[in-house]
Amino acid sequence: MPWPKFWSSSATDTTNNSHSPTDAVTQQAADLKSKAQQTASNLRHEASHSDTFTSLTTSKPSFLTALTQPTTILATTVLTTTIISLFTLQRRFLRRFPTATDIPSTYILPSQRRFTRSLFGHVSSIGDADNFRLFHTPLGRLAFWGLLRKIPDDAKSLRNNTIHIRLAGVDAPELSHFGRPAQPYSRDAMDWLTKYLRGRRVRCYVHKADQYGRVVATVYVRKGILRRDVGLQMLRAGLAGMYEAKSGTEFGGEGFEEKYRAAEEWARKKRVGMWSDKKTLETPREYKNRFREGGGGGEGKG
Template sequence: MPWPFSWPSYPQDASSLTTSEAINSARQQAQTIQAQAQETATSIKDKASAVTNDASTRSRLFHSFTQPSTLISTAILTTTVLSLFALQRRYLRRYPTATSLPQTYILPSTRRFTRSIFGHVTSVGDADNFRLFHTPFGRLGLWGILRKVPEDTKALKNNTIHIRLAGIDAPELAHFGRPAQLYSKEALEWLTSYLRGRRVRCYVHKADQYSRVVATVYIWKGLLRRDVGLQMLRAGFATVYESKSGAEFGGKELEQRYKDAEEMAKRRRRGMWKDGEKLESPREYKNKYREGGEGKG
């Protein structure tokens, strides 16, 4: 039994086809094979072209990346990014507490120059120290614009730097069962009204044994920049710091200015010198109660 004519993939009996039909069938098969060959050749050509184009693209990219202008631009961009990162780490980073400050701030042996901290005074403790919320770059750092200084006690906890005014000693408040020193309340009120809520710059000298930063503090009053410690001496609510371990003044010249300011306040009977009597200095007061435990200087 011959195969059905509808299955052209199998050869038919030559006796069942005429010569013309056989020629046409062979021609169709040849055309089919030719079309398949052309399709295969086109596919190979397309793939070869894609490979060539890909290689050409890589070559062009490599050539563009190795151009001097590209290398210079890349080096400039990389340097700029790294410089901005270093700037942020060194000058724009906010330090929450005194213990978070790097050694380049608080150890004289590691400093090339006196480092400063700019910030917002959140509270005044005794009459010669206060709490500072560090706001690097101030307004330029968008503080008070996009970045806010916390106001509630909970948000400020463990988030402020304890600053001790360098070069001065103020009358002591009541501590550890000891009575308050004369004029301690007035001195505290003076410093609170002078500093609280204000922006100040603190030039750091060292850290003391109470994890405070000892610094010379400046504040702008109108168009004039004022040394807070010097102004307190002039107002008669502080004395020049006295201690066997010494104190930081920012130089002999500033130390002499402090001493002159204290003498002037005494002569003019300002603040705690208004009665013209010899008062017990803060250092004498602390020495008197030292047996009961050393108070903070």
């Protein structure tokens, strides 16, 4: 008697396909694993390229690259300009000259350029009726001189630390020195200059250096709100005459020479100061010439 068909069919199917489900699952698992491995490999490859790109794009620029950056160029330009400006400011406005020999030649001015350079300082002493000592204080109170920076007033600190200034264009009566007697009005001129200048701040426009280590300068001092030419005021007071040496005369320009001569002429006409007694009048130049010709001690510091 034959087996029912469904049993034989079932047995046959089971015998013929006993490994089919397992093989299919295994194959599918292998395919999935292979795909997973491929995907992981692709991801690792992409990640490695991405890291390289990021490293290249975010790495620090080289030294040469940094130098060519606009911000670097701008910063360098600003810094260089600032340094040069500060150096120029110091050399032109803040440099202090202790003595006359320290003054550079750029301060010795031709007459037509007399207002381009000057010395500003404190009058420490009066040497004679037409010269004095200046303690140079560049920029004055703007540089805190007399405020935070002390202006010395003792002889030890001032020694070899002042500029000897001679008033340009004027010649005051001579005091007694080199064995010669004093001229009339020499003490009056000395007292006038001391009262007018000592302890004051003055501005000096330097014209030349003389043979005695002094600098010849037109000197201004403020009286109230006005600025006064010291040499011109001495001429008007009749306590000085025009400087009349054969050489080395300096007035600061023709216009100033004319103004000085007019002031002397006015004092003569008004008979003020040393012009008050014409009978005994002897100008400083005549006085020096008399002693030079008579062998009485040479020219002197006129």
